[in-house]
Amino acid sequence: MNEVKTPKKPLIFYYCVALLLLLLFNFLAMPWMAQRQVKEVDYGTFMSMTLDGNIGQVEVQETENQIFFTDKDNTTVYKTGMMPDPDLTQRLFDSGAEFTGEIIEQTDPLLSLLLTWILPVVIFVALGQYMTKRLMKNAGGPNAMMFGKGKSNARVYVKSSEGIKFSDVAGEDEAKENLAEIVEYLHDPSKYREIGASMPKGILLVGPPGTGKTMLAKAVAGEANVPFFSMSGSEFVEMFVGMGASKVRDLFSQAKEKAPCIVFIDEIDAIGKKRDGQYGGNDEREQTLNQLLTEMDGFEENTGVIILAATNRPESLDPALTRPGRFDRRVPVELPDLQGRIAILKVHAKKIKVADDVDWSKIARMASGASGAELANIVNEAALRAVRDNRRFATQADLEESIEVVIAGYQKKNAIMTDEEKRIVAYHEIGHALVAAMQTHSAPVQKITIVPRTSGALGYTMQVDEGNHYLMSQAELENKIATLTGGRSAEELVFHSVSTGASNDIEQATKLARSMITRYGMSKDFDMVAMETVTNQYLGGDTSLACSAETQAEIDRQVVALVKQQHAKAMKILEENRAKLDQLAQYLYEKETITGEEFMDILQK
Numbered sequence: 001m002n003e004v005k006t007p008k009k010p011l012i013f014y015y016c017v018a019l020l021l022l023l024l025f026n027f028l029a030m031p032w033m034a035q036r037q038v039k040e041v042d043y044g045t046f047m048s049m050t051l052d053g054n055i056g057q058v059e060v061q062e063t064e065n066q067i068f069f070t071d072k073d074n075t076t077v078y079k080t081g082m083m084p085d086p087d088l089t090q091r092l093f094d095s096g097a098e099f100t101g102e103i104i105e106q107t108d109p110l111l112s113l114l115l116t117w118i119l120p121v122v123i124f125v126a127l128g129q130y131m132t133k134r135l136m137k138n139a140g141g142p143n144a145m146m147f148g149k150g151k152s153n154a155r156v157y158v159k160s161s162e163g164i165k166f167s168d169v170a171g172e173d174e175a176k177e178n179l180a181e182i183v184e185y186l187h188d189p190s191k192y193r194e195i196g197a198s199m200p201k202g203i204l205l206v207g208p209p210g211t212g213k214t215m216l217a218k219a220v221a222g223e224a225n226v227p228f229f230s231m232s233g234s235e236f237v238e239m240f241v242g243m244g245a246s247k248v249r250d251l252f253s254q255a256k257e258k259a260p261c262i263v264f265i266d267e268i269d270a271i272g273k274k275r276d277g278q279y280g281g282n283d284e285r286e287q288t289l290n291q292l293l294t295e296m297d298g299f300e301e302n303t304g305v306i307i308l309a310a311t312n313r314p315e316s317l318d319p320a321l322t323r324p325g326r327f328d329r330r331v332p333v334e335l336p337d338l339q340g341r342i343a344i345l346k347v348h349a350k351k352i353k354v355a356d357d358v359d360w361s362k363i364a365r366m367a368s369g370a371s372g373a374e375l376a377n378i379v380n381e382a383a384l385r386a387v388r389d390n391r392r393f394a395t396q397a398d399l400e401e402s403i404e405v406v407i408a409g410y411q412k413k414n415a416i417m418t419d420e421e422k423r424i425v426a427y428h429e430i431g432h433a434l435v436a437a438m439q440t441h442s443a444p445v446q447k448i449t450i451v452p453r454t455s456g457a458l459g460y461t462m463q464v465d466e467g468n469h470y471l472m473s474q475a476e477l478e479n480k481i482a483t484l485t486g487g488r489s490a491e492e493l494v495f496h497s498v499s500t501g502a503s504n505d506i507e508q509a510t511k512l513a514r515s516m517i518t519r520y521g522m523s524k525d526f527d528m529v530a531m532e533t534v535t536n537q538y539l540g541g542d543t544s545l546a547c548s549a550e551t552q553a554e555i556d557r558q559v560v561a562l563v564k565q566q567h568a569k570a571m572k573i574l575e576e577n578r579a580k581l582d583q584l585a586q587y588l589y590e591k592e593t594i595t596g597e598e599f600m601d602i603l604q605k
């Protein structure tokens with residue numbers, strides 16, 4: 001829908017306009033209307049009219065040096081200048097004139113009342129009426145609260161037969177199985193009511209970003225063919241305390257009217273964060289959460305309203321929200337495994353034109369660790385690349401390149417490395433690959449390149465696992481650290497100097513070594529004690545230390561020892577294979593990008 005709305009003007013704008021109109025009216029129109037037509041005459045005329053007794057009212061304005069007077073019938077107002085005339089008062093008295101001070105100001109008392117009192121009131125009342133009507137309309141009818149306060153703005157996807165179905169969500173079989181029950185319930189609640197079983201009121205979809213949580217929620221609505229209300233947690237939180245709460249109320253009352261239906265709250269952690277008693281808490285958020293808790297308690301089971309919520313930070317949610325009776329079921333939506341990745345790639349490949357000979361399994365293996373959203377992105381990048389190269393469909397090469405784009409960024413076409421730098425990078429990358437290849441339990445090398453990328457990488461070695469990998473042994477982890485140190489080791493061995501190029505390797509190796517000691521129980525001294533806990537499982541996996549200062553020092557010492565040991569191992573491997581290292585590095589230097597097969601050919605020759 002491309003409904004174009006004229007931008008709304010703030011309330012203050014209308015009041016300013018009204019005020020301006022009133023001021024203009026008072027300054028310009030009022031004096032003009034108030035003034036009767038005045039005829040200016042000379043003093044002689046005034047005197048003769050006085051003597052003739054043809055004078056009605058007189059007003060002497062001494063400060064202004066002027067006299068206003070009317071004729072006998074009070075029909076015309078005259079004005080004249082003042083003259084030194086000591087007998088004036090007596091003469092006026094004799095002529096029977098009426099002394100007054102109100103010839104000019106007070107014209108018509110009724111008109112004056114109308115202009116100064118009634119008109120402004122009328123203007124303001126009219127303005128108020130207009131504004132109220134407008135806001136009511138925006139808020140969705142006369143039942144809405146004044147000033148549109150607390151309208152939920154939930155987007156309603158009503159019964160969409162062409163909407164998303166479970167078949168559009170590839171992989172995630174466990175989650176789908178879990179949600180299929182909800183669909184069945186929404187189709188036929190009576191079956192559940194008869195036996196007395198009650199459906200969970202709320203279902204929490206948890207998982208890393210881009211794994212298809214929103215899609216799953218939409219698919220449930222699509223399968224069940226019921227209305228779908230969707231709102232993001234952050235949309236509830238407003239500037240004013242209480243607005244969010246009334247939005248929650250409104251959303252639930254709408255949902256109850258439309259039951260059976262699905263209410264989907266995305267990023268529920270925005271309102272569902274743990275309420276801590278700290279000073280300066282967020283009142284609005286807490287009130288909104290309280291209202292949500294109350295609403296969830298408030299509606300009866302089996303009313304047919306199912307609340308789905310998604311979050312990537314389940315650990316930050318308030319325990320009151322996740323207790324049975326509210327969000328009592330938790331459905332993990334994890335990163336897809338190999339089969340899942342293949343399925344997701346194929347689902348998205350249907351939307352573009354691809355060559356028939358694409359090896360999806362290889363692409364999926366290369367994209368290990370990618371989320372559904374990233375895979376969708378990879379497929380789209382491949383299509384874009386095909387268009388750029390004027391091809392009518394995307395090929396295997398497009399897909400492989402787009403994985404690299406997603407991982408490392410675009411190729412820097414005009415980055416100029418010096419010859420020396422290029423040689424160092426070639427040795428660095430071959431160092432990684434050689435150490436990996438000479439150890440067991442290492443994923444095979446897929447590709448080595450020294451073409452710089454926009455992410456800042458000057459080159460990289462891509463290793464691709466054969467299948468799914470759920471567990472890693474201590475030996476595998478150690479080998480991985482050795483592989484990471486392989487690049488720097490090659491530089492040391494060949495150039496007897498070190499460069500900044502290894503910073504990312506160092507970071508990764510340290511992280512791995514640290515996890516081995518603090519979390520995986522792979523250090524003899526600490527046995528099976530966790531020294532660190534993961535605080536943010538789905539978003540980067542930050543950890544927090546939970547040990548004494550002495551232990552921390554010991555951890556640091558052990559991490560250093562572990563990395564040192566693997567570094568020495570890598571060094572030894574490279575020393576023993578120095579001839580191959582030189583040969584491979586030269587080859588890479590010349591070709592810039594080589595495949596895993598080429599690498600293995602030279603290695604095994």
Ligand code: ADP
Pocket residue numbers: 168169170171172208209210211212213214215216310344347371372373374376
């Ligand atoms: P989340 O809510 O978990 O952050 P979304 O449901 O918004 O993720 O997914 C974002 C996009 O990623 C979707 O629009 C879809 O294109 C793609 N996607 C994610 N998971 C899947 C999946 N399992 N199957 C197909 N596409 C997926």
